[in-house]
Amino acid sequence: MPINGVVFDLDNTLYAYAPCNRAGQVAVVKFLALHLGLPASQVRQAWEASRQTVHKRLAKQAASHARLFYAQGAIELLLGRTDIRLTLQADEVFWSAYLRTMRLRPGMRALLQQIKRWGWRLGIASDLTTVWQMKKLQRLGLAKMFDDIVTSEEAGCEKPNPRMIRLLLRKMQRRSHQVVLIGDSHARDRQVAVACGIPFLQLASNADVSAVRRALTAKQN
Numbered sequence: 001m002p003i004n005g006v007v008f009d010l011d012n013t014l015y016a017y018a019p020c021n022r023a024g025q026v027a028v029v030k031f032l033a034l035h036l037g038l039p040a041s042q043v044r045q046a047w048e049a050s051r052q053t054v055h056k057r058l059a060k061q062a063a064s065h066a067r068l069f070y071a072q073g074a075i076e077l078l079l080g081r082t083d084i085r086l087t088l089q090a091d092e093v094f095w096s097a098y099l100r101t102m103r104l105r106p107g108m109r110a111l112l113q114q115i116k117r118w119g120w121r122l123g124i125a126s127d128l129t130t131v132w133q134m135k136k137l138q139r140l141g142l143a144k145m146f147d148d149i150v151t152s153e154e155a156g157c158e159k160p161n162p163r164m165i166r167l168l169l170r171k172m173q174r175r176s177h178q179v180v181l182i183g184d185s186h187a188r189d190r191q192v193a194v195a196c197g198i199p200f201l202q203l204a205s206n207a208d209v210s211a212v213r214r215a216l217t218a219k220q221n
């Protein structure tokens with residue numbers, strides 16, 4: 001049965017995640033330190049404590065990554081109460097810096113265009129809330145590139161739970177043996193591919209896309 005679809009992971013697969021997350025954190029810590037009149041080190045500690053608490057409480061759910069919750073919790077730790085206006089502003093500051101730092105992985109646009117020329121269907125399966133994953137794709141200039149998207153928020157669970165991929169395959173109108181899954185993570189992407197019986201191609205953080213391109217071309221012929 002020929003391959004005629006690709007399921008892509010988003011974060012750290014289409015672009016490098018670490019510099020974006022770092023830029024977001026630096027910006028939000030600076031913003032809160034300025035507005036609260038506190039040392040940056042104290043704000044950074046509160047942000048990290050909040051992040052860990054949220055991550056633990058909401059493990060395996062999309063909202064465990066919600067910077068809105070990290071900001072809310074950090075502000076609550078620092079002020080002893082919720083500040084809605086500041087929380088919303090902090091979330092905005094984080095994501096503005098994050099999105100500004102995003103760069104599409106070199107060679108990725110050409111690879112995606114090649115896949116489309118083959119007439120294959122392109123899907124995204126990604127762990128986070130839908131609003132930010134859509135904004136990321138838009139920022140990368142890929143708003144019209146993908147045919148289908150499912151996030152962990154929409155699926156109600158994260159990778160490697162296979163439910164997210166099953167929902168995406170239904171949208172893509174593809175069976176597992178008709179697609180390839182491409183992602184950066186062993187624990188999430190490879191595991192979910194194995195669970196669903198889908199061939200997996202890893203795109204490690206600093207790897208260029210040519211090896212993946214060759215592997216897909218071989219499947220196309």
Ligand SMILES: [Mg+2]
Nearest residue numbers: 009011012184
């Ligand atoms: Mg990833």
